[in-house]
Amino acid sequence: MKNPPFHYHRPATLDEALALLAEFGDDGKILAGGQSLLPVMALRLGPPAHVIDIGTLEELKSIEVSDTAVTIGAMVRHAEAEHSAEVAEYTPLVAAALPHVGHRAIRNRGTVVGSIAHADSAAEMPAVCLATSATMHLASAEGTRNVAAPDFFQGFFTTAIEPNEILTGVSFPAWGPTTSGTVVEVSRRHGDYAMCGVACALDVADNVINGAALAFFSVASTPVRIAEAENVLLGQAPSEATYQAAADVVTDTLEPEGDIHATAAYRLHLAGVLTRRGLAEAHDRIGVPA
Numbered sequence: 001m002k003n004p005p006f007h008y009h010r011p012a013t014l015d016e017a018l019a020l021l022a023e024f025g026d027d028g029k030i031l032a033g034g035q036s037l038l039p040v041m042a043l044r045l046g047p048p049a050h051v052i053d054i055g056t057l058e059e060l061k062s063i064e065v066s067d068t069a070v071t072i073g074a075m076v077r078h079a080e081a082e083h084s085a086e087v088a089e090y091t092p093l094v095a096a097a098l099p100h101v102g103h104r105a106i107r108n109r110g111t112v113v114g115s116i117a118h119a120d121s122a123a124e125m126p127a128v129c130l131a132t133s134a135t136m137h138l139a140s141a142e143g144t145r146n147v148a149a150p151d152f153f154q155g156f157f158t159t160a161i162e163p164n165e166i167l168t169g170v171s172f173p174a175w176g177p178t179t180s181g182t183v184v185e186v187s188r189r190h191g192d193y194a195m196c197g198v199a200c201a202l203d204v205a206d207n208v209i210n211g212a213a214l215a216f217f218s219v220a221s222t223p224v225r226i227a228e229a230e231n232v233l234l235g236q237a238p239s240e241a242t243y244q245a246a247a248d249v250v251t252d253t254l255e256p257e258g259d260i261h262a263t264a265a266y267r268l269h270l271a272g273v274l275t276r277r278g279l280a281e282a283h284d285r286i287g288v289p290a
Ligand SMILES: Cc1cc2nc3c(=O)[nH]c(=O)nc-3n(C[C@H](O)[C@H](O)[C@H](O)COP(=O)(O)OP(=O)(O)OC[C@H]3O[C@@H](n4cnc5c(N)ncnc54)[C@H](O)[C@@H]3O)c2cc1C
Pocket: 029, 030, 031, 032, 033, 034, 035, 036, 037, 038, 039, 074, 100, 101, 102, 103, 106, 109, 110, 111, 112, 113, 114, 115, 116, 117, 118, 122, 123, 124, 125, 161, 165, 166, 167, 168, 191, 192, 193, 194
């Protein structure tokens, strides 16, 4: 289906983009890679009157590494982050998630930040943000602010982004050599959205688990982190029995929703299996370049 008519704007600077958003409010939408916005518009699901294309804004195209974080700008495409040595070294869970995001052609156009802004609860990156305790950077004509991942994802396709704001980037804490992670999921075909998935992280030193994160996607209206299962892992030695104990807590705690893609019972079953599989894989990845 063709897109409905709309006004196209291509600002030359971030300030210009923010001024346009301030002018149009709810009638304006940011266009990044267009891999979700354009299908949504073609389907007439609330098409915006004004599309503001940020694709040429150089200030949003960098991956910056500091002692504490890796910050990915709003116009960094999935493929660029996927092949970044810095992302692989300092935030390996992001690197592990990216090959699961759609297909190569989608990753060549779509952006990491666009995926976070879109906030599909079946998408990988929002769960990775939750598992890593990422920070979102927002800007408007009035100023800037930062929002922590748990406060950012608020419901189905709903985030803390106000209509006059642009998500300019996302910072993932830089991990040391004792921490790694992985994303495991079940989908009908590779590249499809998952029926259930989990972003797992483990910090293991001297055969003791000192940190753990389990953030599930495609189970509810937002990604869901299960602290009860993470706590079961802390202070334990990594082993099949430990992972099984965490998986048991997951299946006792998680209340997934059913839909046309999978029943609630099937999702719950997958969540338990993926917890065991993900934790074992996360452990295997510690100290191994992503
Ligand atoms: C066939 C297909 C399969 C897919 N499979 C998957 C999958 O398995 N997993 C997955 O996670 N995704 C999947 N996707 C979705 C897609 O990968 C992402 O949603 C997409 O990459 C989002 O980034 P984008 O730059 O294309 O965003 P756009 O499409 O440009 O924007 C998406 C939304 O976010 C808003 N937005 C974008 N950037 C900003 C910003 N900086 N500030 C404020 N708002 C912003 C837009 O206004 C729009 O509402 C699939 C898409 C297709 C077409």
